[in-house]
Amino acid sequence: MATRKKVLLKVIILGDSGVGKTSLMNQYVNKKFSNQYKATIGADFLTKEVIVDDRIVTLQIWDTAGQERFQSLGVAFYRGADCCVLVFDVTAPNTFKSLDSWRDEFLIQASPREPADFPFVLLGNKVDLEPRAISTKRAQQWCQSKNNIPYFETSAKEALNVEQAFQSIARNALTQQSQSVDLYNEFPDQIKLTNTTNRNSNGDSCAC
């Protein structure tokens, strides 16, 4: 039977406090921006269904507290993550500098099977604000040095690039998961590659 399991992708958002993790998540899931968010305490998550490569997947996006002292609590949240989103504030150089430690921290805590290949996505948030302190080039250089992780410049406030960024996040997470499923599952879910190619030639007739 052509049954498809429910695909749940766990995504963790990390970054210094105040870079806009909660805002990005809410902008993506609820399509709204509020300047009323409080500092996140503990952890929260939102889910959203998205279509990736003709598959419907459920993204479970975990928002975390930004202060690094709280991260030791995060082990339970990190476990089983399919993608890690690192966020910094393009107007605050310090938030960019801590990216390395966030990444390391995640790899230590989540201890994925293939740390080198684990999908990260970098988001430079608050591009609507001036003045910029971290240039695109610098962020891209950092990404290149980390095994070419995708980089997006976003504005949660203006909903700039948020959709695209999370689409990429979902795709990367799905790749990660399907790889691990292949290893452990006798009956991996099928990804119909043929459909996508046909679709594209059909002049954007498909829904995704």
Next chain:
Amino acid sequence: MTSGQENDYKAKLIASVKKEVKQVMEESVTKKFVHEESGSVTSLCGAVEACLSQGLRRRALGLFKTSSTTALLHKIAKHSPEAALVSKKVIELENLDPNRRSSSSSDSTTKPTLMKNLSLQNVNLLPKYLWIRLALFEKQLSRIIDYLVTNAGRYYDKDALVADPDYGSILSSLLVGPCALDYSRTKTADHFWTDPPADELLQRHRISSSHSTPPPVRRPIPNFRRSLNTSSDESSNRCQTQHLAKDYVESLHQNSRATLLFGKNNVLVTPPKAGQTEPMPGYLSLHQSANCLTIKWTPNQLMNGFTESDVPDKNIYWDYAIQVRLDEVVYVHCHQDVETGGTVILVGQDGVQRPPIHFPRGGHMLAFLNCLETGLLPRGRLDPPLWSQQSCSARHHKRKRPLPSLVENEDEPKDFVFRIVDSSNHKEILKRHDLMNRNGHVTTKVRAQLGSSSTSSESSTKSFSIEQSCTINDGSNICIQAVCDSMKRQIISRAFYGWLAYCRHLSTVRTHLSGLVHGTIVSGENAKDGLSEAKWAELFVEGVLSDAEEVYKLTYYGGVAHALRKEVWPYLLGHYKFGSSAAQREELSELTKQAYETTMSEWLAVEAIVKQRDKETQANAIAKLSSESTSGEQVPPQIQRDLSNDVFEDISDYEFDSNEDLTDNEDKPKKLKKTKQNTVIYEGSDEEKSKQNETDALPDTLPQQNNCEEETVDLANLRLTNPVLEEASTSTTHTSRIMAEEDEVDLRKFVGNVIVTNPSVDMSNFPPEVQRKCSLGALTEEGGSSLDTLDCIETHGLASPARSACVSPASSNGGVYSTELLETFGLNLHRIEKDVQRCDRNYWYFTCENLDKLRNVMCTYVWEHLDIGYMQGMCDLVAPLLVIFNDESLTYACFCHLMERMVENFPNGNAMDCHFANMRSLIQILDSEMYELMHSHGDYTHFYFCYRWFLLDFKRELVYNDVFSFWEVIWAAQQIASSHFVLFLALALLEIYRDIILSNSMDFTDIIKFFNEMAERHEAQAVLRIARELVLQLQILIENK
């Protein structure tokens, strides 16, 4: 576009429709029905949309909207009744959500990128291709397209696909198939499903529990006896009915425990209890759970809208609902009828017929039987098989055609009887019999698990097998003997385990929980109204409040009147002593205020430096950014280092190393080491550097520096509500506190070396003469130290001619702060800043001015407790206090008292783990059912969902007024009932929603989500009441041990 290309394009469009149609048809075959939101439906609609938009005469028809095909539909509605029907539905749906334009079918050919964006945004709103979708579900799509094709000339260009004689008719005929299908909204197993939001869970709970339990809060407190599996009949019965009702509600939705195999509405059944002969329409569903298949039928009255007027009547419908376990059914009788769709009668093992189920026409009975047969596999099957009834004679027909007689079109109605054969259990029983040394011939008609409940399957199966053996074999005495023995053993072991569990239970209570509550129970008699103003007037005699016990009791049982909180809270928090006179309190307040202001002036001085440093870092970063943008990839290495923010440490390292190499003087390394520890070295601009060089030779005096320092404080103090400048110059205490004394002596010698006031401190804010003084303040005193300075210059000057190092003081009496101190406090300041800005901005109290107060209190606390530092959440703890007191120093003092308990909850304390462990024990004792659930989800036991509750004393879970009530009760409870009252509040929160948690079998993530969504929506007074009851319950339990 040439005509060839165009033909290719049209062929492609048609091919895509063909492919999607095939996909949908396949899905309908493999899954019995197609889900409305299935991806294949969307794809099909998309393909159709593409065909319809191609060559559409937008301009001629005046269709300029993005959703031109929707507009086209509305246009043809005048002429085609099918289109009119769909058009009406589209308008209805869109009107439900007035904010939405009809973006349901966007113009895909002209704006592909836009459409992509839209489609993602619309996922949760109205579905894409709304009208095509609706037309498909209404089975009108092929007819509408037929109409378009026949009237193509009016709406389409000549070379459009729809206008093409071949393609047009192909398109409409392709869609005949999908239009004949049934689409369902019921979510199926292989369709993903999302976790319902908290609102929906509450709603479902309300529906299912309304008939027996009015508000969920009324639920009796869980009884500890439950942990011994001896729950009272009354409560278990109630639970059962409630669960039954809940199951029906749940069955409307796909859930994790049972798979919905089949669902059909308007199936007619005459419920046995209804006492009426007319069959009632209802929803028939077939569920597969791990244990068995279940057929459910629910009257439409329960399914459709629970309107208010129905409520009194609704309860009886729950009795009408039918639930049949398939393993209790032996025969399925099917009666065909040409007039109606067919009837299925289930006959149980006891020979009793279940009420007949009348299917509507349309092959539903066959579909049902089909699902039933699939669902029975692999453990059971239908006999004879549905699909290959005549396979014995004609093997090639096998599994290809259903029973010919079951096809409705047959002229002659026929009846059929299927037997449900359970193959697996059958074998098991045979095995069992073998084990019992029996050689009897067991007939194959045995059906196991007759009436046995799923919980105690083993014992009941055994007892059942006895009956079997009795009926089958005569020489069964031995067997009976054996079985009786085993039953005896079971009974005894059960009793033993029960006793053991009870002992364990009591030991848990004694070891873990006795410390959680106070031994003596303080009765809440006459205290339910709390500390009202009248009570206050009685207790507060001549400015003295002495009856602590009474105040605590009143607060614990009834809270404090809002107007009194400002006066009572300092007592509850331990700031004011009970029995103190008004004058004493006045004096205390004065002292508190003075100390607060002194501390504040200290950190304000440091803040000034930190701000200056920030400015420079920022400037550097921006400078770097601009240089990067102009000079491309070449970035001077020095600047890069500046930006790394580790600049400060780097420099001191350089300094130290280079000096060690340069000098042979034995004193030098030692002195330099001190420098490294105690100085602040700055990145400044090159102008400053040169200025420093110039002023190096100029001698200056400390008083001048002081002077300058005072000015700095003065200016930095602008934000302060009660500026205390006079204190600034006298507060040397802090400096000495921070530094070791010998260091200080050494430092004094070095001061000329290390201290160079950076004139760029808020340059714009400073009057010119201050700037001048500051520049003058930059000085060197000792020859040796000037060498240091030179070294500084060297390290920086060499690599970056544009940058310089400045060393800056900014403390009263020329106090110098260590790099570490500055960095630590600076980091804390930034965090405080960020969190204060975000703290309760939507609450009326927190205007900019009051946020500054909050910030001051927070900074003062952190300055006094730098070892603890600022941690996220502290702001939330200050905020309610500030709202009540509206006084910085009082808030600060009370906050310090509050933090004595709370600080252990933060990451470097260990209270959180204790809380979690205690929660675990408490739940084990007080609600074993919940404990089982949590135990079954490993992660769950970590109790992370309580994290925020305990960290902030529920501050984020409640609205402000409720926070006040919670907090004062927590404080009073420490004296009255339990120092761990928060645990009971947490437990009470769990208990209020326990039915929802249990029935949805929520795991770690579900429950986090649930409570996050429920934040600020709890019924605070109910939670408090239940928490107090729980405390009492535990007290009684321990007392009676």
